[in-house]
Amino acid sequence: MNRIAATFSVGILVVLAMAFKQDKKPVTVWMIGDSTICPYEPSRAPITGWGMPFAGFFTKEVKFENRAKGGRSTRTFISEERWRPIADSIAAGDYVLIQFGHNDEAKEEKYKDRYTAVPDYIVNLTKFITETRAKGGEPVLITPVSRMKFDKAGNALETHEDYSNAVYETGKHLQVPVIDLDKGSRTLFGQLGPAQTKMLFMQIEPGVNPIYPEGHKDNTHFNELGARRMAEIVLHEMQLQHIKLADFVYKPKPAK
Amino acid sequence: MSKKHIKVSAAFVLLILFAFRQPVKKIRIYLIGDSTIAIKQTTAYPETGWGMPFVNFFDKDVQIENRAQNGRSTKTFVAENRWQPVVDSLHTGDYVFIQFGHNDEVPTKASYTPINDYRNYLIKFVSETRSKGGNPVLITPVSRRKFDALGKALDTHIEYAAMVRTVASEQKVPLLDLDQKSIALLQKLGVEDSKMLFNQLQPGEHPNYPEGKIDDTHFNELGAREMAQLVLKEIRTLNLDLVNHIVKPVVKK
Numbered sequence: 235m236n237r238i239a240a241t242f243s244v245g246i247l248v249v250l251a252m253a254f255k256q257d258k259k260p261v262t263v264w265m266i267g268d269s270t271i272c273p274y275e276p277s278r279a280p281i282t283g284w285g286m287p288f289a290g291f292f293t294k295e296v297k298f299e300n301r302a303k304g305g306r307s308t309r310t311f312i313s314e315e316r317w318r319p320i321a322d323s324i325a326a327g328d329y330v331l332i333q334f335g336h337n338d339e340a341k342e343e344k345y346k347d348r349y350t351a352v353p354d355y356i357v358n359l360t361k362f363i364t365e366t367r368a369k370g371g372e373p374v375l376i377t378p379v380s381r382m383k384f385d386k387a388g389n390a391l392e393t394h395e396d397y398s399n400a401v402y403e404t405g406k407h408l409q410v411p412v413i414d415l416d417k418g419s420r421t422l423f424g425q426l427g428p429a430q431t432k433m434l435f436m437q438i439e440p441g442v443n444p445i446y447p448e449g450h451k452d453n454t455h456f457n458e459l460g461a462r463r464m465a466e467i468v469l470h471e472m473q474l475q476h477i478k479l480a481d482f483v484y485k486p487k488p489a490k
Numbered sequence: 491m492s493k494k495h496i497k498v499s500a501a502f503v504l505l506i507l508f509a510f511r512q513p514v515k516k517i518r519i520y521l522i523g524d525s526t527i528a529i530k531q532t533t534a535y536p537e538t539g540w541g542m543p544f545v546n547f548f549d550k551d552v553q554i555e556n557r558a559q560n561g562r563s564t565k566t567f568v569a570e571n572r573w574q575p576v577v578d579s580l581h582t583g584d585y586v587f588i589q590f591g592h593n594d595e596v597p598t599k600a601s602y603t604p605i606n607d608y609r610n611y612l613i614k615f616v617s618e619t620r621s622k623g624g625n626p627v628l629i630t631p632v633s634r635r636k637f638d639a640l641g642k643a644l645d646t647h648i649e650y651a652a653m654v655r656t657v658a659s660e661q662k663v664p665l666l667d668l669d670q671k672s673i674a675l676l677q678k679l680g681v682e683d684s685k686m687l688f689n690q691l692q693p694g695e696h697p698n699y700p701e702g703k704i705d706d707t708h709f710n711e712l713g714a715r716e717m718a719q720l721v722l723k724e725i726r727t728l729n730l731d732l733v734n735h736i737v738k739p740v741v742k743k
């Protein structure tokens with residue numbers, strides 16, 4: 235065999251070997267939920283869903299599909315055909331992070347389109363879980379992140395009681411990991427106290443930010459700092475519960 | 491000529507007109523300075539330079555060119571040939587925002603720039619910007635977080651901030667006194683709440699800083715945005731032409 239032929243054969247072998255190399259499939263994390271997780275355009279900055287900084291914690295091996303959408307309850311997320319395309323695309327080993335509640339629990343007349351009574355809320359969560367599992371995916375339930383509400387003594391108050399309990403019970407019943415973000419966020423608010431907690435929310439004085447010229451007072455939606463702090467809570471809970479996804483967190487090289 | 495032909499011809503003429511239409515010239519704002527302005531790598535998050543959120547404050551006619559670099563002083567910014575490319579690309583009507591000091595003022599750093607050299611570099615930036623028809627804007631170095639025992643926010647760049655003011659006054663350059671404005675903000679927040687603006691992290695809190703971080707110089711996301719808001723407020727106070735290009739809020743449906 236002449237040299238050219240030998241080189242050529244080696245080349246073919248290398249190409250074949252590469253083709254059969256274990257293809258490390260990237261894990262996809264599907265995020266479903268409401269305005270507290272969803273992505274926002276820079277034209278609305280600094281409002282930030284916690285899914286945005288959360289994605290930044292991971293290596294490139296993890297792909298994020300943040301499909302959360304403002305104003306959606308479990309019911310409208312399904313009825314608007316937002317869930318079906320996700321269920322169809324889930325691959326084995328993917329994660330589905332589920333956090334609803336803010337709009338499910340809205341009882342005011344103007345929100346009746348999104349309101350979901352607790353028993354229906356449980357049915358919808360169960361649907362997300364079973365259909366995720368049917369595709370070999372890993373569901374993770376997350377209790378709805380707390381709103382900012384303090385009593386006069388400065389204690390952070392529970393703002394989603396019924397719906398957080400429903401998430402917790404559903405998780406227990408179906409043996410799905412539950413990240414108690416409701417409790418975690420409330421604990422943080424309690425530690426920070428009212429003044430510093432306010433610095434996590436979309437609270438803007440009039441005349442300082444051109445995107446919100448009249449100012450903004452919002453005890454539900456987070457700014458860039460609040461979203462990141464919430465994302466940190468979710469990540470810690472995942473690490474404590476040894477959810478495998480946390481293995482893909484970026485690790486900095488040790489300092490010299 | 492048939493109707494169809496007329497239509498096609500009209501479309502063709504329109505197309506030609508479009509091709510020759512004067513394109514809307516963008517106003518560029520070049521940001522030159524140090525880590526307090528610079529764009530961060532994702533692995534350094536949540537550290538944030540104020541130039542990052544600053545881009546959200548302007549309309550589509552403005553393009554922000556954030557050329558600030560971590561660790562640079564006026565001297566090293568020039569020596570590393572970071573300034574000349576800015577000069578070369580300047581067009582009439584562009585802006586150059588100049589904020590240095592943090593790395594100039596530290597005698598133990600290789601970037602140390604004695605106060606008179608600092609002055610000369612600032613003058614160089616100003617005059618070379620003007621020679622290209624650009625608008626220089628001088629910015630005093632944003633404050634570090636430092637309080638005395640009584641909770642008074644301290645001036646952390648006394649000598650270098652003063653020199654920026656002097657050069658601005660002598661050269662008749664618009665001055666954004668970010669040093670003073672940021673000290674006032676830190677004072678308003680006080681010792682504890684002001685920590686919320688800096689890259690201060692508990693051990694284990696953020697994957698990028700497993701050992702935690704105590705940093706009274708570099709901002710987090712919120713601090714960077716607050717500083718950018720202060721800069722914007724000064725732009726309005728000085729009534730720079732840029733005020734006509736501040737972004738309008740998206741109308742909520």
